[in-house]
Amino acid sequence: MTTLETCPICTMADALIAEDGFECATCGHEWLAEPDDAVGDVRDANGNVLAAGDTVVVVKDLKLNGKAGGVKIGTKVKSIRLVPGDHPIEGKIDGRTILITSDKVKKA
Numbered sequence: 294m295t296t297l298e299t300c301p302i303c304t305m306a307d308a309l310i311a312e313d314g315f316e317c318a319t320c321g322h323e324w325l326a327e328p329d330d331a332v333g334d335v336r337d338a339n340g341n342v343l344a345a346g347d348t349v350v351v352v353k354d355l356k357l358n359g360k361a362g363g364v365k366i367g368t369k370v371k372s373i374r375l376v377p378g379d380h381p382i383e384g385k386i387d388g389r390t391i392l393i394t395s396d397k398v399k400k401a
């Protein structure tokens with residue numbers, strides 16, 4: 294699906310897609326693409342919809358890239374945040390921020 298971008302300066306809807314945003318074909322104004330912050334429904338391993346601020350429990354061992362130990366089953370992650378991307382759950386464990394896929398947690 295293509296969204297028609299409208300130039301914020303001359304309001305012509307003929308923007309060209311540039312490297313990291315758009316460039317107006319009419320007036321040459323360049324602007325950055327809006328960050329895609331739309332987070333769809335994030336569901337846990339049981340299919341429950343998660344919300345920011347929820348506490349979740351890790352249901353599968355997580356291997357963290359380049360870090361020994363990883364995260365064990367049963368670890369609680371409090372006050373999660375939801376972020377766009379493949380790993381929509383952001384939480385803090387032992388003071389470090391990690392990103393988790395939603396199928397590896399369940400709502401506490």
Ligand SMILES: [Zn+2]
Nearest residue numbers: 300303317320
């Ligand atoms: Zn323009």
